[in-house]
Amino acid sequence: MTTPGARPYVAVVGPGDGASPDDVAAARDVGRLLATAGAVVVTGGLGGVMAGATEGARESGGLTLALLPGTSRDGTDATVAVPTGLGEARNVLVVRAADAVLAVGGSWGTLSEIALARRTGVPVVCLGGWRVSDAAGADLALPRASSAPQAVTLVLELVRDASGTMNR
């Protein structure tokens, strides 16, 4: 939860080394816009979308937090890097650290973070990426954005709404 006046924490999740150039470019835009808005950008600390969001945020002077799966801080230039040594269990920490999750692109790791966020009541916005439908074929409507600026606007609105009503 965001204390009124405090910086929001937004996790930017997405594929690592397998990310497409478009996803990485979108992640950089997202990171830049979030930093400009004063958000702390949280990632899983690896390459692709994670590195893109971190770099974008740093270019705008933003504060970035990397929660790494391994036991070394190497390979990220986040402001603060935490080598968790938990492997994929760090995905849970990425979600817990965040007031909202912005997913750029799709992968199984990304989907695990979206699902964990939905399971635990953390708002999610998707920019591109996979789709999930129930057994009857109905789309499990995630808020979807069609551009980086729209995604950032939407995710910050969700944080504001949540901080007014939720206390997790």
Added chain:
Amino acid sequence: MTTPGARPYVAVVGPGDGASPDDVAAARDVGRLLATAGAVVVTGGLGGVMAGATEGARESGGLTLALLPGTSRDGTDATVAVPTGLGEARNVLVVRAADAVLAVGGSWGTLSEIALARRTGVPVVCLGGWRVSDAAGADLALPRASSAPQAVTLVLELVRDASGTMNR
């Protein structure tokens, strides 16, 4: 990994209290068949599909392991109950404990376990439940079964194949 001759560990994942009666009945069948085949049945220790699989396995004299999110062992009658106190992070442990995952029905928690399994190379079989498609709309083919016996046959085949080729 299963040592040759050792019992396979199969995680049965699915919705808890929100599970449909059909899902719970299928989970009980799955539990019974897995126990009969000598598998250890691993669950997240709550109600619905988890309780159904545990009860089915116990009815057949099987060994069951519950990895609970909270700090109490109450509420499961698994042979061995581990109160992890990790919340949804125990989903990662459910997947790590298993040679394969059998998902019955759909929920965000269930989807997180399927995604974590796919991310870490643990085979998954789905009986009912949600569907995942990529940005282009292509189904991300999970092995899908249409009955409890077929699901169990399929998941045990995947364990056998994996134990021959993988060493995780």
Added chain:
Amino acid sequence: MTTPGARPYVAVVGPGDGASPDDVAAARDVGRLLATAGAVVVTGGLGGVMAGATEGARESGGLTLALLPGTSRDGTDATVAVPTGLGEARNVLVVRAADAVLAVGGSWGTLSEIALARRTGVPVVCLGGWRVSDAAGADLALPRASSAPQAVTLVLELVRDASGTMNR
């Protein structure tokens, strides 16, 4: 907490490969006596004291649970083996899984488990091992046993007392 009538879970903690032959022999006795008393024996799944306690319990037909630091089940013959992949963070799970902790011998890993148990209100009994004193030199009285039978009697008493008064 132990539900009245349920089996107590007792963690036997102690050094792994560096354990002395005396510690391993004591751990085997402890495991045998705990199993005879109907307790589930929980360990960290490695060698030395952990393997000794597991073997002793199995010789008496007891139920054993190994919570391993790595991602493989190999190397333990516990009834149920959980490869947590959490490294030393699994020490917390060993303590959480237990109604009481019985420490045989001393090591830094063992001391971490004793300290975590004391921190979280899980009763501890020590058979040999290290001593802890405060800044003024006063012994931080842990219940200490001088033999395996005495240690087991004491730890089971503590479980009984705790199950009457605590609800964790």
Added chain:
Amino acid sequence: MTTPGARPYVAVVGPGDGASPDDVAAARDVGRLLATAGAVVVTGGLGGVMAGATEGARESGGLTLALLPGTSRDGTDATVAVPTGLGEARNVLVVRAADAVLAVGGSWGTLSEIALARRTGVPVVCLGGWRVSDAAGADLALPRASSAPQAVTLVLELVRDASGTMNR
């Protein structure tokens, strides 16, 4: 491990609300000196020694990281706050995040962090606090400092030595 030229991360561990005024004052001094030396100060995010170290570091313009046991960021004014939701398992993360640990005062939680650090090869310096001796009564020599400046000098030397020889 510290990349040459990178900021060292030093965990300041110690009792929370039960800390003595002297321990809190020492923690504030330690935090200030570490920040002045360019270190990132890592704590468990609660009161007492943790709050003292965080405040001292912030007064000197330092970067601080709080790894909290609960699921809320409230109650710390660290630069970056991570609500882990892991309870005492976050002690492992505090140690993993650090190039070295500086313990101020004694408690069971503090002792668990010292033991986990020793177990995993992270250097430890103690300022006051408890003592640990082996079964024969020999002191398990931790580097001990007698003042905050000496403790900080010593811990930064240990980080430098470790970064030259270790790669964890």
